[in-house]
Amino acid sequence: MTTATGDVEAILRHTVTCHTRDDLVAKLKRGAPLRVKLGVDPSSPDLHLGHAVQLRYLRRLQRMGHRPVLIIGEATAMVGDPTGKNTTRPVLSREQVEQNAATYLAQAGLILDLDEVEIVRNSAWFDRMTFMDAIRMGTSTTVARMLERDTFDERYKAGTPIGIHEFFYPLMQGHDSVEVRADVEIGGTDQTFNLLVGRDLMRAAGQDPQVCITLPIIVGLDGVQKMSKSLGNSIGLTDPPRDVFGKTMSLPDAAMGDYFRLLTDLADAEIEALLAGSPRDAKATLAERITAWLHGEAAGREAAAEFDRIFRDKGLPDEIPESELPADLVEPDGAWIVRVMQHLGLASSGGEARRLLKGGGVRVDDRKVDDENHRLPRGSTTLLQVGRRRFHRIRVP
């Protein structure tokens, strides 16, 4: 390791806050690798770029010689993190959580080298805890302190319910830190409160309190709300290359900076140069970088080339899904386009298919069709396009 202060700068690059810097310096001075805790919440299975920000950060510290400790929050997931929620979340079943945890780890492995990561399930200690232990945990904070948090404060004022169990979430998360003797805990800026509770609990347990480092939260495709699968604005780690590229291209310009800094390995100067140039080109570079990272260099290049072909040159994608219409959808005068679209999932209902047709969003063999009674002739093969990006080639028997 280099000098302690040098490490501090490297550790805090692209982070938001650090409680406290002095503690971090002191811990580094001891020379031992830091135990860096990240609590993951297996309440939903699929990881997206928002999770990747934290996992990449963890990997960075890992490469600096520190030790990531991944807490699989099985017990906490059953409570549900109240952060940022305006309603009480349903309590998940144990089976559901187990299943999500498995998927989570598999996907986290795409970013982190899991062999070098300490993985702990917090059910290990929470299952053993007695009711009285939990009560004791509750003595370490106050209702007033909980209500200071924006999420609770807003809900309280708005008159929406707050479950008692939700107050335990931060305590549980903090207790995890005690159990694993974390030196540092990382999380998004929205986790500040939860992270700081860990310091209190560790101090109460006679331990050296952890350093809390927060990372930026990236916005989703809408450019406003945080990336979240349930909001439908996320780019999934396992999304196909074309989607990763396309979704990235649809990001608002303002989001590019964070994405570059947090999700690519480009140097700061290089990023500044890109952002100063054509936004369109910068975004294409960003999209290709991210696609290449998740799917390999070749996939990144292909996705970029294909994107240009479809959207800039208005051409067709490399691979167009193709299928044959089941015979029972074919009538004597051909196949009704509304049925076909519904069958192919290009519209979720007949009504939606009609709407798309009327709205001019449907092309048949590259010609706009707005007649909702349009039939595809028997024995034909037709290229169907809905909107700008959904294609399907359908054979009518």
Add this chain to the structure above:
RNA sequence: GGGGGAAUGCCCGAGUGGUUAAAGGGGACGGGCUGUAAACCCGUUGGCUUUGCCUACAGAGGUUCGAAUCCUCUUUCCCCCA
């Protein structure tokens, strides 16, 4: 435990007996412009065998020619008092 209030479409929210599949806004989707950006403009936004039919205003019953609108019970939530 007592009293009061509320529950409307993806979300917020109007509507208190009849042209209400339900104003308005947001979101979403489609179109135009473009860089699958932003801004802006237009259209659509319960389902279906679509000039019509069916389902829908927390749930179940009831009053009425007719109910999201009135009554009863149930459920859930909020507020005040204890």
